[in-house]
Amino acid sequence: MSRQQTIRERLSAAIALDHLDVINESHMHSGPPNRETHFKVVLVSPDFEGKRAVQRHQAVYAVLGEELKSGLHALALHTYTPAEWAETGAAPASPACQHAPKE
Template identity: 30%
Template sequence: MKESYIKDKIESAVPGSSVDITGDGVHFEAVIISESFEGLSTLDRHKIVYSALGDDMKENIHALSMKTFTPKEHKLGD
């Protein structure tokens, strides 16, 4: 599985998102930044991303480690 495919799926499902993803084809790490995460818990943010990936999470992606931020949270972390 290519990083670009996962990036496109997440960016299509999460409005206004910016996704940075790295991986080895089955194990991936992602940083996802979106205004739409405002007011959501980390769990709810991750549910949105997992939902965007659908069956790929069951069939093609062995592991996905993610960090989700609003733009403001990401800026504070820099």
């Protein structure tokens, strides 16, 4: 199973989700092809009501601890309550990596 699928399954099992995107952004960074080291995760959950961003991120890190110990290098988290998501409707674009491969 791919790391992307593992992340999706672990989060889906542990957090009540209204929306989940797990985006492999490894290609935007230097390294060998077909790696799974850099991900952007967009989560919308009623579980985040009343929680600060750091508390939301800690909840995600707790679920993905094994992945972070086994090669997951970077995890961009965008966590929203359903009301926040209704206002924004999209996560911000990821910045370009200064070490990105040259095309």
